Amino acid sequence: NAGVTQTPKFRVLKTGQSMTLLCAQDMNHEYMYWYRQDPGMGLRLIHYSVGEGTTAKGEVPDGYNVSRLKKQNFLLGLESAAPSQTSVYFCASSYAGQGGANVLTFGAGSRLTVL
Amino acid sequence: AQSVSQHNHHVILSEAASLELGCNYSYGGTVNLFWYVQYPGQHLQLLLKYFSGDPLVKGIKGFEAEFIKSKFSFNLRKPSVQWSDTAEYFCAVNPYSSNTGKLIFGQGTTLQVKP
Numbered sequence: 501n502a503g504v505t506q507t508p509k510f511r512v513l514k515t516g517q518s519m520t521l522l523c524a525q526d527m528n529h530e531y532m533y534w535y536r537q538d539p540g541m542g543l544r545l546i547h548y549s550v551g552e553g554t555t556a557k558g559e560v561p562d563g564y565n566v567s568r569l570k571k572q573n574f575l576l577g578l579e580s581a582a583p584s585q586t587s588v589y590f591c592a593s594s595y596a597g598q599g600g601a602n603v604l605t606f607g608a609g610s611r612l613t614v615l
Numbered sequence: 616a617q618s619v620s621q622h623n624h625h626v627i628l629s630e631a632a633s634l635e636l637g638c639n640y641s642y643g644g645t646v647n648l649f650w651y652v653q654y655p656g657q658h659l660q661l662l663l664k665y666f667s668g669d670p671l672v673k674g675i676k677g678f679e680a681e682f683i684k685s686k687f688s689f690n691l692r693k694p695s696v697q698w699s700d701t702a703e704y705f706c707a708v709n710p711y712s713s714n715t716g717k718l719i720f721g722q723g724t725t726l727q728v729k730p
Binding site: 533540541542543545548556 | 657658715720721
């Protein structure tokens with residue numbers, strides 16, 4: 501049981517390049533999330549999904565797009581990378597708990613550097 | 616805006632010292648509360664959670680937290696820390712009404728335990 505798997509684990513981009521981070525979960529979870537982690541700022545929600553084919557904006561969605569074409573996958577795209585997007589990105593998933601009472605399972609993270 | 620505040624950004628303790636990490640949130644309704652831990656180089660793992668019932672909750676590795684509704688607080692405690700507790704600790708809140716499971720994280724507290 502792999503849990504939540506993120507690829508790639510590391511990536512270096514030049515300003516203006518595009519890339520996609522892939523998150524895959526094998527727990528049949530309904531909900532999936534993308535967070536970014538920056539020093540002194542904790543984790544901030546970028547986008548999330550409450551089911552296949554649905555996505556919604558989080559706290560810091562600008563510069564990112566997402567897609568959830570299959571229940572087990574949640575893709576995070578950067579169309580034109582900027583140095584401000586240098587960060588560690590975490591994907592998470594959870595069951596649809598009543599009233600938000602659900603525990604998130606996190607992936608190992610993807611470290612992205614934009615030069 | 617809803618927010619989570621962790622008062623201690625960097626804590627240094629000697630082994631066997633007692634630990635208390637503060638967490639306050641700004642949300643007036645019913646909330647679900649979490650503490651996550653991130654060991655060096657690893658992903659976030661759940662330490663403990665509070666959904667309802669006894670406001671004193673116990674988690675893994677001897678950690679506990681107390682929910683004080685009147686103070687909007689959910690402080691994390693451990694009577695005697697070990698070197699292996701060196702990690703970053705995150706408090707997180709999910710407003711019951713959101714029903715999406717998304718978490719609002721605090722800034723994180725880095726705990727360094729000296730052997």
